[in-house]
Amino acid sequence: MALLISTYNWPEALKLVLDSVLRQRVLPDEIIIADDGSGEPTRAVINAFAKVSSVPVKHFWHPDEGFRKTIIINQAIAGTESAYIVEIDGDIVLHPDFIKDHRNEAEKGFYIRGSRVLLPEGKTNRFLNSGEFQRISAFGKGIRNRFNALRIPLLAPLVIKKSKRSNNFIGANCAFWRNDFMKVNGYNNELKGWGHEDIELAARFINSGLSQKKVKLKAICYHLHHALNDRVHENINYRVYLDTLNKGITYCANGYHH
Structure with missing residues (x-):
């Protein structure tokens, strides 16, 4: 199993994320970092982490030519032999049982x-400034969507939903088999700019015969607060998603193989 982390020019957040990887009770077999053109401070954080990590760390980077997350993720997945990929963003701090839960x-x-x-x-800034992530209580102040902060593995089977849904998929906390990813040709590199590259991939997963398993009360993670991304391409990308879904498209021309 590989843990895939996508990142772009936020080394302070990435450090908190990587610290949380070191605290995992069960480690992934390797960590692959898809870096969409970050500068030297990010490289320094990754190099420092690689020195203390007990599992291999692979850093995939390309020059910064705007938002090209799909391309660098496809490259990173091409660079792993792992059969299963757990994907997060570089602003997602992990609960200590995150990898264990995903494996299960x-x-x-x-x-x-x-x-x-x-x-x-406020909490995010405190963590970033101190460089330390403190444990979060589901009942703490200012926590929205508290239900997502609860880890109750015994009850998780009661709330797991299996469906043919794709429009709720988030690349910030997801997992898939590498073979399934290759079968649909990975992320669609035609989607430029922020938005919907994850649900468009999910639509092709569904069209190719897979189902979605929505996990709650397990695989907990914490999203660090930040300003919204530039959403200028969002509507165009959403139309591509709808087209993929409605036409039953299973394979994108410009993806993992192009």
């Missing part, structure tokens, strides 16, 4: 849709 939920014929706890700005 992996199931043939399904891709995983996880959830995240949205951290308030």
